[in-house]
Amino acid sequence: MQKLREHIEEAWTSQLPFVAYHLPNASDVRCFFPKDSELRHLQRYDESGFIFSAFEPLSQPIVFPEAISEVLKFELIDYEVESQSKFRIKEDPGEKDEYIKLVANAIDQIKTDEVRKIVVSRKISADYDLQNPVELLLKLIQFYPEAFTYVWFHPEVGLWAGASPEFLAKTHRTQFKTMALAGTKRVGEDRDWTEKELDEQQIVTDEIVNGLKKHTKTLEVSERNTDKAGELLHLRTDITATLESSNLGDVLKQLHPTPAVCGLPKEKAYQYLKANENYERQFYAGYFGELNMPYHNQRSSRTRNQENQAYKSIVRASNLYVNLRCMSYADEKINIYVGGGITKDSNPEDEWTETVNKSRTMLKVL
Ligand SMILES: C=C(O[C@H]1C=CC=C(C(=O)O)[C@@H]1O)C(=O)O
Numbered sequence: 001m002q003k004l005r006e007h008i009e010e011a012w013t014s015q016l017p018f019v020a021y022h023l024p025n026a027s028d029v030r031c032f033f034p035k036d037s038e039l040r041h042l043q044r045y046d047e048s049g050f051i052f053s054a055f056e057p058l059s060q061p062i063v064f065p066e067a068i069s070e071v072l073k074f075e076l077i078d079y080e081v082e083s084q085s086k087f088r089i090k091e092d093p094g095e096k097d098e099y100i101k102l103v104a105n106a107i108d109q110i111k112t113d114e115v116r117k118i119v120v121s122r123k124i125s126a127d128y129d130l131q132n133p134v135e136l137l138l139k140l141i142q143f144y145p146e147a148f149t150y151v152w153f154h155p156e157v158g159l160w161a162g163a164s165p166e167f168l169a170k171t172h173r174t175q176f177k178t179m180a181l182a183g184t185k186r187v188g189e190d191r192d193w194t195e196k197e198l199d200e201q202q203i204v205t206d207e208i209v210n211g212l213k214k215h216t217k218t219l220e221v222s223e224r225n226t227d228k229a230g231e232l233l234h235l236r237t238d239i240t241a242t243l244e245s246s247n248l249g250d251v252l253k254q255l256h257p258t259p260a261v262c263g264l265p266k267e268k269a270y271q272y273l274k275a276n277e278n279y280e281r282q283f284y285a286g287y288f289g290e291l292n293m294p295y296h297n298q299r300s301s302r303t304r305n306q307e308n309q310a311y312k313s314i315v316r317a318s319n320l321y322v323n324l325r326c327m328s329y330a331d332e333k334i335n336i337y338v339g340g341g342i343t344k345d346s347n348p349e350d351e352w353t354e355t356v357n358k359s360r361t362m363l364k365v366l
């Protein structure tokens with residue numbers, strides 16, 4: 001752990017790019033330290049490295065390529081972090097009015113136009129002096145071991161951090177997994193899922209399944225379950241497929257942004273957001289993670305032979321998550337990004353409360 005601290009502190013103090021992250025329930029923290037500060041964009045989805053993509057559907061993700069990075073793993077042992085933070089941001093009544101108006105306007109749009117769902121969002125800003133990104137990461141891991149937690153930094157972009165509950169793509173050869181996540185309530189809220197929540201989640205599942213059909217040989221859709229994400233609960237359906245080819249880029253172009261973060265139909269919802277959300281999402285609701293990174297693959301016992309070496313082979317796998325429950329930090333200011341799915345049955349006051357609840361994920365670690 002000491003080594004992890006030293007590496008990140010050194011990169012942060014020298015303002016050099018890095019990413020440190022923890023995959024759900026993993027026993028280690030993985031890091032990329034690119035050898036220089038050049039800002040590189042992904043050219044092809046068969047490259048390998050750590051990618052960081054903006055919400056903008058046509059933007060090329062930033063990549064820390066495996067080939068020019070020091071890629072390190074640190075076992076997650078014996079670490080202690082301060083307990084829950086006392087950091088609070090005072091609610092601004094003006095911000096609330098503005099968000100309620102945005103939601104009410106989206107509902108009107110849904111009632112009059114052919115849009116079924118729009119995921120609107122807002123940015124909560126405050127002054128903050130971030131001393132030490134490694135402490136932030138360790139707190140994120142401690143509070144949200146089941147999420148993909150990360151701290152990412154590039155001097156030309158700033159620092160981003162988060163605890164994402166939603167994966168966009170897990171691949172292993174031609175095997176592909178994604179999920180439809182939507183609908184939110186607090187842990188302990190003793191009520192059934194409403195029709196509105198079931199509907200907003202079904203929209204995500206149907207759109208993903210339709211989009212994937214063109215790219216897959218087989219497709220399986222799980223039962224709908226309730227999934228815990230920190231102090232929140234979501235509806236979740238898992239979608240498993242065998243891809244026609246291994247071109248992940250085509251599949252991502254098809255899926256991103258899903259109706260969990262944009263809306264349905266995609267283009268109309270996107271245009272609505274461009275015209276009405278009065279801030280830039282940047283990397284919020286984009287996607288990030290490992291692209292084609294090596295993993296040891298345990299072969300089945302039938303293929304074993306006497307030589308130990310033959311048990312294992314290396315396969316390349318991708319693990320990409322949606323950038324939710326996240327924040328950015330630059331110039332001694334933090335920005336927390338939160339949103340929610342709006343349908344014809346949404347209630348603006350409830351949608352506001354939902355974003356307040358979602359903001360607690362990051363506030364807890366600051
Ligand atoms: C857009 C966000 O969450 C999405 C994922 C899960 C549940 C959601 C919802 O209930 O609206 C959102 O679709 C966010 O956290 O900012």
